[in-house]
Amino acid sequence: MMNKINFLPTQSQLIKEFYEENGYVIVKNVIEQTHITAFLQELDKFKLIKKYYYFAHDNHKFEKLTIDQAGLLEHSILNPLDMPFQKRFGYAASKIIWSSSVSRLLASLTDRQKHIMWQSIFIEKSHGISPHQDHYYLDTDPPGNLVACWFALENIKEDAGSFFVVPQSHRGFLVTRDRKTPIFKDHDGYRYKVKELMETENCKMVPITPEKGSVILWHPFLIHGSFQNKNPRLSRKSLIAHFLPEGYTLLRTSQPKSTITSTNSDILLPKKSILRKMKESLIYIPYLLQQIL
Numbered sequence: 001m002m003n004k005i006n007f008l009p010t011q012s013q014l015i016k017e018f019y020e021e022n023g024y025v026i027v028k029n030v031i032e033q034t035h036i037t038a039f040l041q042e043l044d045k046f047k048l049i050k051k052y053y054y055f056a057h058d059n060h061k062f063e064k065l066t067i068d069q070a071g072l073l074e075h076s077i078l079n080p081l082d083m084p085f086q087k088r089f090g091y092a093a094s095k096i097i098w099s100s101s102v103s104r105l106l107a108s109l110t111d112r113q114k115h116i117m118w119q120s121i122f123i124e125k126s127h128g129i130s131p132h133q134d135h136y137y138l139d140t141d142p143p144g145n146l147v148a149c150w151f152a153l154e155n156i157k158e159d160a161g162s163f164f165v166v167p168q169s170h171r172g173f174l175v176t177r178d179r180k181t182p183i184f185k186d187h188d189g190y191r192y193k194v195k196e197l198m199e200t201e202n203c204k205m206v207p208i209t210p211e212k213g214s215v216i217l218w219h220p221f222l223i224h225g226s227f228q229n230k231n232p233r234l235s236r237k238s239l240i241a242h243f244l245p246e247g248y249t250l251l252r253t254s255q256p257k258s259t260i261t262s263t264n265s266d267i268l269l270p271k272k273s274i275l276r277k278m279k280e281s282l283i284y285i286p287y288l289l290q291q292i293l
Contacts, residue, residue, distance in 0.1 A: 006214065009101055012108040019109055023170030023222035028214040030101050036153050036213065039092040040237070043124075046089050047073060054083055057121045060184075070233045073124040080122040080239075093122065094263065096151055097241045103266040105217060106147055112245035115147070116259055116268045121240040126161025128228035131194050131205065133169075134220040136177050140248040143174075143220065147245075150216040153237035156209045160234035161227050163216065164205040166198065170221035173197055179252055194223065243267075 006028045007015050019025040046052075052065040056075035066074040077083070081090040081097070096102075097120060106115045119138065139146045156162055175193045177186065197203075203223065210216060218224060229236070246268060249255060256270035 006210070009105065012104075015105070016108055019217060019219070022165075022167045024165050024167070024216060024218035024224070026208065026210055026214060026216050027105060028211055030105065030215040031096055031099065031151060031153075031213045032101075033213060035092075035095045035099070039096060040153065042089045042092040043073075043237075046086065047071075055079070057123075058127050068125065068232070070235075072235050076121055076123040076125075076127075079120055081120055093120065093239060096153075096239055097149075098262045098264040098267040100264055100266070102149065102215065103264055105215065106149075106243055106245075107266070109147055109217065110145065110245040112247065114246040114266050114268055115243040116246060116256055116270060117241055117262070118244055118250065118256070118270065119242050123238050123240070124235050126226050126229045126236045128161055129225040130191050131166070131198060131203075131223050131225045132191070133175060133194070133223055134218075134242070135174060135251075136190055137183065138242055139220045139251040140244050141251045142248075143251055145245055145248055146220040147243045148218050148220070149241050149243065150210075150218075151239040151241075152210040152212055152214045152216075153239065154235065155212050156236055156238070157231070157234050158207050158209050158227075159229070159231040160236040161229035162207045162209050162236070163226050163238075164207045164224060165218065166203045166223040167206060169201075169203060169223040170219040172201060174221055198223065 005018065006026045007018065009027055009030055015025050015027060047065070047067055049065055053062050054065065055061070055078045056063040057078040058076045063075045068074050080093050083090060097117065103115065107113055134146060134148055135143060150163060175190060175197065177183070177190065207227065208216060244250065246259070258271040259268040260271045262269050
């Protein structure tokens with residue numbers, strides 16, 4: 001039961017100690033219920049759009065907005081704060097991710113006052129994610145200082161494809177990626193190595209079913225993932241965000257070189273050049289045209 005302890009936001013020292021020992025921590029009553037309600041209202045409006053395309057996190061492709069028979073969004077959304085023409089939806093998500101309560105939690109773990117948000121995800125329906133360490137995809141330079149956050153927007157049921165962790169695995173063997181190998185080129189081999197490691201070390205996957213308003217924070221070396229949904233009628237509404245303590249850059253890149261302030265002055269955003277903004281917009285154009293046609 002020690003691995004499933006839920007802390008309160010005020011227990012900062014206990015939160016840090018548990019995180020350092022186990023590689024993750026669960027903190028309840030972090031997100032204001034009014035912010036969750038506002039976001040879910042915007043989600044309902046978003047799901048009524050007849051034609052819309054966005055970049056899905058679960059398969060890394062542009063997907064048409066699709067609702068399944070249970071009324072759930074079929075594909076997860078990568079960077080929901082940046083979707084074209086969905087300012088209200090993105091703003092509602094930002095009120096949760098950029099909240100001062102989240103900023104204080106991050107500071108208690110990293111001893112840095114400010115943090116840069118890098119990548120966000122919205123998931124309503126779990127498709128299952130194989131065991132992995134975030135380090136393969138995203139980490140700081142030097143490694144091991146990224147902090148990931150999982151925001152529970154409802155009471156999560158285990159049959160909905162719950163999040164799982166392998167406690168203390170952040171202190172074991174780290175499966176790395178060759179810097180010269182493009183991401184995902186060796187993905188199958190990477191997943192096999194993680195599976196082999198778990199079998200060798202007899203790792204146990206511990207399911208986590210947090211209450212609405214809770215946040216899970218975890219280390220980039222921690223082995224984690226999510227189970228396959230066993231009940232198609234159950235949703236698993238959640239947001240995910242990754243944070244770099246200020247002063248660090250991303251591993252394998254020189255980014256971010258500069259930052260801008262979000263609505264919460266302690267949460268920073270990477271500053272994008274005009275050229276980069278234009279490139280990101282151009283990628284969307286073919287899909288946005290399909291909305292009109």
